[in-house]
Amino acid sequence: MHMSIRVAVSGASGYVGGEVLRVFSAHPDVEFGALTAHSSAGDALGAHQPHLRHLAERVVVETTPENLAGHDVVVLALPHGASAEIAAQLPPETLVIDCGADHRLESAQAWAEYYGGDHAGTWPYGMPELITPTGHQRDALPGTKRIAVPGCNVTAVTLGLQPGVAAGVVDPSDVVAVLANGYSGAGKKLAVPYLASEALGSAQPYAVGGSHRHIPEIVQNLTSAGAADVRLSFTPTLVPMARGILATVTAPLATGVNVEAVRAAWEDAYADEPFVHLLPEGQWPTTAATLGANTALIQVAVDGKAGRVVVVAAIDNLVKGTAGAALQSMNVALGLPETTGLTTIGVAP
Ligand SMILES: NC(=O)c1ccc[n+]([C@@H]2O[C@H](COP(=O)([O-])OP(=O)(O)OC[C@H]3O[C@@H](n4cnc5c(N)ncnc54)[C@H](OP(=O)(O)O)[C@@H]3O)[C@@H](O)[C@H]2O)c1
Secondary structure, X not given: OOOOEXXXXXXXXXXXXXXXHHHHOOOOOEEEEEEEEOOOOOOEHHHOOXXXXXXXXXXXXXXXXXXXXXXXXXXXXXXXXXXHHHHOOXXXXXXXXXXXXXXXXXXXXXXXXXXXXXXXXXXXXXXXXXXEOOEEHHHHOOOOOEEEOOOHHHHHHHHHHHHHHHHOOEOHHHXXXXXXXXXXXXXXXXXXXXXXXXXXXXXXXXXXXXXXXXXXXXXXXXXXXXXXXXXXXXXXXXXXXXXXXXXXXXXXXXXXXXXXXXXXXXXXXXXXXOOEEEOOOOOOOOOHHHOOOOOEEEEEEEEOOOOEEEEEEEEOOOHHHHXXXXXHHHHHHOOOOOOOOOOOOOOOO
């Protein structure tokens, strides 16, 4: 028997909002209520999301508590700051899923340092696979009415490295992460670095030198997985693709650990995970193999000469990195099978 879940999507004209609409459309119980945004209010959705033909005639309305009232679920896909403001005006019985950063961090100090302004508080974190001191984050989600969806880079780095941290086979005090990122990660904004003439045929680093806002969230997650002391060097690089993140994460091999123990750590961590796949030895993740799918593809190797474990993780930033995580967490929160409506079938090449 199907239940009916009435979902409002705020930020419906943006990249994440569009992907939430696409991914949630495959859920058998979801029906869409209000589609809200800001400057595009009054427009037909088809003007902003031409790939969503089934919703093309729907009219986008302004993001207000009144327009978002009367739904079982409200998904916020808004710039950070905007989501906390509207979330504070939504009733406690509504399941609110925030794809922005406002409610992810536990530390108000880290929020002030990386984002600035007042910390809006901490919501249950929407990464079911996150290893926690007592099990997994999915254990904390049933029945919750508030979910903070993780950052996309955070998902790639956390899912990549956490098995080694939890098993004690890597030293988390010297983690280096370098990422190749598709441009949709920056949202639908106009800016010179995002012009085709700058982007095509070029790779551009950004937020170099420890300033990226996802750093404290990754540290928070690796601490959850068991790290006592995390030091992270994190460098993203825009590369000419619309979607996808390829994260290469390295950390020193812990003393006395052999190659078999490293592989076993990743195998054990993800043997039962429906959406996180350790590839067969020697096969490396590609972003293309994750596009449109709620999958994280992972490979791990030991660089004996460097004395480091090297992990490569690929995700689609808009699916496993956002909209898929939102739906997966919604399922757990509502007591539905976690995989309902979610696909591991990608689009390639
Ligand atoms: N892009 C990613 O890969 C990704 C991944 C994970 C998380 N996120 C997070 O998801 C959120 C949305 O990102 P995005 O990439 O979808 O950005 P985007 O493409 O720029 O879309 C932003 C959306 O927010 C709406 N909006 C802007 N200001 C608003 C306001 N003051 N009140 C109400 N609505 C407002 C916009 O509406 P109008 O167009 O009508 O003005 C648009 O629908 C951000 O917090 C981002 O950090 C993004």
